[in-house]
Amino acid sequence: MTVPSALIWDPAVARYQFRPDHPFNPRRLELSVSLMESLGLINDTTARVVAPRMATEAELLAVHSREYVDAVRRFSAGGGTDDAPRYGLGTDDTPVFPGMHEVTSLVAGATLRAAELVMSGEVKRAFSICGGLHHAHRGRGSGFCVYSDLAAAIAWVRREHGGRVLYLDYDAHHGDGVQGIFYDDPEVMTLSLHESGRYLFPGTGFVDELGEGEGYGYSLNVPLEPFTEDDSWLAIHAKLLPEVMEAFRPDVILVQNGCDGHALDPLTHLRASTRLYEETIRLVCELADTHCNGRVIATGGGGYAVWEVVPRAWTLIWGGLSGQPVPDRIPHDWLNRWQGEAPVLLPERVRDDPAAHKPVPRREEIEATNRRTLESLRRQALPLIRGWDLGW
Template identity: 50%
Template sequence: MKDSIFIYSPLYQSYKFHQMHPFTQLRVEVTLDLLKSLDAIQEEEIVYPRVASDQELLLIHDQKYIEAVKLAGEGKLRQEEALGYGLGTEDTPIFPNMHEASALLVGGTLTAVDYVMTGKTKHALNLGGGLHHGFRGKASGFCIYNDSAVAIKYIQEKYGARVLYVDTDAHHGDGVQWAFYDDPNVCTLSIHETGRYLFPGTGNISERGQGKGYGFSFNIPLDAFTEDDSWLNAYRQSLEEIAEFFQPDVIITQNGADAHYFDPLTHLCATIKIYQEIPKLAHEIAHKYTNGRWIAVGGGGYDIWRVVPRAWALIWLEMKNIQVSGSLPKEWVDRWQKKATVPLIPKWEDPSPLYPPIPRKQEIEEKNLNTLNKVLHFIRENKPKRNRTNANESY
């Protein structure tokens, strides 16, 4: 049994809106090349994704929406109808064969699920996934189909397992949250920049689920300009307590890399330090509660040269228990500098000094701590009683 697998196909590059669009799957190729340059991944650890079937997409998405995506990719969907489905917008433009490209990304995450849930591997990484803004009948925020939501429903129906979904993208994981808002067998945690300043504008601490799902949805909206220590404090404390009460059978982590201070679309001020710690704690949680079952996907991240490859490579390196520091491989830096639009940083660590001191640093940290404490208080006061005898015996 392999301890970890990396899901990838060159066809991931077909999920491409246009040349100037900030969302590009080139990030996955550059990350994989970095791992190869480090001799940190073997060819037999790279697994080709399958394409998600319409039946699998229907676990989350409406039939009419899937048909609209197909027609749009063939240039046969009228503009006014397309806009009703969130297609053809500035964020989510129409491109040729968009259904096929999107279904492949979903299939990549489903491939990861099957490998992990059947015991072929402990950990699986699909950086082409993490499209957390997709809704049942509408595209949103660069996301056409929601691979994580489809994967969670697939896990429930095929394997009967309880899923903890952890989203550390700077944008709220709205599509996944709403898909399982009334489901007590899926627990979602999203740590993101407050929606006061950033798309999609949701993810308040008051969004806690509804009906039987009340108390299984958690949000920690962080203030703009949040730095490493405050970010990591919120992450560690919330994830440790949520995992302890929920006792998941499998963990899925969405690993957007857009909380970094270089990111052009967000307002957080984290460094590469948080991307060293995010997978480390996820790894610990997986081995403590799920017998190691951990599926990781990609997400946002729009500084595709200096931030995303390093941040995403660190997920795989954590899965493989490989430690790195110091300089990046010179051949990798030289190879991609020819294409990069900014000077590449030739080391894992960020440059220092990073930026002028944040004037509101103490105020920001106090606001974040107050938000975290409200979430932790709610967890402690409303701890669900988990009866493990009701769980699938195999987990």
């Protein structure tokens, strides 16, 4: 059944481009939205497009320091950049570019707009496809991220509605920026499932990162082994998410849907298929319907197999959010539109063929390690959360 949903989108957000050869390529946004349109998943009523707005200075300052915002504005306008590395900018990962303050404020405003629509009850679920910038910290950028749209939206929900927020992040990279900004806040639960920081940027996100002060026990991390694949990843979701929802009782779920854990992604090693993204968003929506009146604020995130993976994964996520079945055959008009520009042969189906996804060696060992990691987290963190009952 179709669920009242909003896709937050405007081509202007594609100006968030560091340089033509940078892996954080905004073309993936246009590819994804055009595939949704081609499959008939966008309409003018229940599954509609809503334009973003600019984040205000006050909304940025709720989660970023004045010094940092002023520095970003100065670099954006062409001011001197000698001190940019002090703010995590001007690096190969996160270069300075003209107009960066304005477009990153628009990206932050897209996720804020999604939060407004969901919390007002105008829609149950909203997808800020350009958002998900989870590495930005209070006083510095990092890992392709300048402003934290995620933290800005969480802070807005807390300030305007007093809502408890469950932040779920299953990007292949640890959601370190969001975790850090709310590390001492017991009204914001951050839960990140990611490739272990032993092998992947940003090198954080271990089980013992539990929060501090009043927020101790409200930061949860599941560092996954490389080559985890779908089954182990989904088993952890299915075990942990219902427990967290029951204990924490959030008023809304904010989910970061980075799709860089896919087997074709060039930057990571988790080897998921499109099944992970379709089944995870289904579980999130089911739990939201049970525990928080269906409220889900969703964003994009990482994803560097720009042509082969991102459009399909995010189309499946949009289908799950909006309650629409996603056809498996990709329309010829979409393939004809993009194949001439694509550097790879575009897939003809939305979902990966399970038969083409051969299991890696050591699968049992990897799954056993992931189970031990999950149980270590449950033993350390979950008794600290109000209302948690391990059932032991």
